[in-house]
Amino acid sequence: MQARNSMAPASRTTIDQNRAVLHVRPREDFVETEITRDIAQRALAYLQAGFPVHFRGPAGTGKTTLAMHVAAQLGRPVILLVGDEEFTTSDLIGEQSGYRYRKVVDRFIHSVLKYEEDAEQRWVDNRLTTACREGFTLVYDEFTRSRPEANNVLLTVLEERLLVLPDLRRENAYLKVHPEFRAIFTSNPQEYVGVHETQDALSDRLVTLDLDYYDRDTEVSVVASRSGLSLEAAARVVDIVRDFRASGEYDQAPTMRSGIMIAKVTAQQGLTPSVDDARFVRVCLDILESKKVFNSRAREQHTHQRKMLLSLLEHHAPSQQPARSRARKESQHEAHTKYNSDSE
Numbered sequence: 001m002q003a004r005n006s007m008a009p010a011s012r013t014t015i016d017q018n019r020a021v022l023h024v025r026p027r028e029d030f031v032e033t034e035i036t037r038d039i040a041q042r043a044l045a046y047l048q049a050g051f052p053v054h055f056r057g058p059a060g061t062g063k064t065t066l067a068m069h070v071a072a073q074l075g076r077p078v079i080l081l082v083g084d085e086e087f088t089t090s091d092l093i094g095e096q097s098g099y100r101y102r103k104v105v106d107r108f109i110h111s112v113l114k115y116e117e118d119a120e121q122r123w124v125d126n127r128l129t130t131a132c133r134e135g136f137t138l139v140y141d142e143f144t145r146s147r148p149e150a151n152n153v154l155l156t157v158l159e160e161r162l163l164v165l166p167d168l169r170r171e172n173a174y175l176k177v178h179p180e181f182r183a184i185f186t187s188n189p190q191e192y193v194g195v196h197e198t199q200d201a202l203s204d205r206l207v208t209l210d211l212d213y214y215d216r217d218t219e220v221s222v223v224a225s226r227s228g229l230s231l232e233a234a235a236r237v238v239d240i241v242r243d244f245r246a247s248g249e250y251d252q253a254p255t256m257r258s259g260i261m262i263a264k265v266t267a268q269q270g271l272t273p274s275v276d277d278a279r280f281v282r283v284c285l286d287i288l289e290s291k292k293v294f295n296s297r298a299r300e301q302h303t304h305q306r307k308m309l310l311s312l313l314e315h316h317a318p319s320q321q322p323a324r325s326r327a328r329k330e331s332q333h334e335a336h337t338k339y340n341s342d343s344e
Ligand SMILES: Nc1ncnc2c1ncn2[C@@H]1O[C@H](COP(=O)(O)OP(=O)(O)OP(=O)(O)O)[C@@H](O)[C@H]1O
Pocket: 029, 030, 031, 032, 036, 057, 058, 059, 060, 061, 062, 063, 064, 065, 066, 188, 222, 225, 226, 256, 257, 260
C-alpha cells in the first residue's frame, strides 16, 4: 500500500483566545493511507449531509487526530471540547454571569456617582452556544466522560437544530442552530465500563465509525512521519510493538503511541534501532514494560515478560553486523544476561 503525507497546505492551528476558537488547517504530517483516507472520506460525506459523526475505538487508534483532520477539511473554525465528569450543561452552553451595572452621573451634585442595577443579567456564551450560533465545527473529544445529563442539551441541537437555553433568559430561550454547524465526537468504548454508558438517545443521532488499530503499513508510516525515522527503522519499532500487542501479555495495550515514543527518542538521541545498541534496547524496555503492572511478588512474570520482549527485539531489530555473527550472538547473550539480571 502506498502511504503518502497529505498534500494539504502547511499545518497551522491558530487560537482565538477570546472565543476559544481554533482555526485548523490540515496537519502536514497527517498520514494518508487507504484506511485513513477511506474513513475520513466517509466521515466527510456524513457531515456534509448534515449528520454528526462519532469515531469510536480503543486508546491510541487515531480518533482525535482523525477528528481534527476531518474538521480541518470542513474549513470552518473549530471549537474543541473534552468530556469531563465535572461538566454541567452550563459548561457547554453558558450561564448567567452576575449583574450588569450601569454608571449614572448625578447632574445636580457632580461629586455623586450612582450605580443603578441594570434589569438584565449578563449572559456569557459557552463553547457549544458559540459553535451553534456561528456555525462552527464542534469536536467533542471523549464525550462519554461527561455525565449524560450534561450532554442532554445536544439532543435537540442534533435533531431539531435548536439549542434550548435555560428559561431564565426568557427573550431568547431558543437559539436556531446555524446551518453550517457540524459536530464530530470521539469515544473509547473501553472507558464506558465504570464511567457512563453512551446515552442511547444521543448515540442514536450519531453516525458511529469504529476504529481499530491500523494495519502495519499505516502504523509504519505514522511512526516514521511523527518521529523522523526512516520507514525501514520505523518498521522495526512497529513490528516489536505489534507483536507485543498480539501477545496479550499486558494490562494496558501498547498502542501506536508507544511506537512513536520509542521512535522519537531513537531519532533524537541518534540511537541505532537494533539490539547492537544497548540504549535502544533500554528505551524499548522502559516504554513497553510499563504496560504491565508488577509488584514484588510477581518477579517471575516480570522476568518472563522481559525475556519475551528481548526475543521480539532480537527478531525484529537484529544485529546489523551479520559478518560477525558469532560476536553478535555473544553480545545478544550478554544483553540477555544483563537485562535479565536487572530484574532479579
Ligand atoms: N493519520 C495520522 N497521521 C499522523 N499521525 C497520526 C495519525 N493517526 C494517529 N497519529 C498519531 O498517533 C498518536 C495517537 O493518535 P490519537 O491521539 O489521535 O489517538 P486517540 O485514538 O485519540 O487516542 P486516545 O484514545 O488515547 O485519546 C498521536 O501521536 C497522533 O499524532
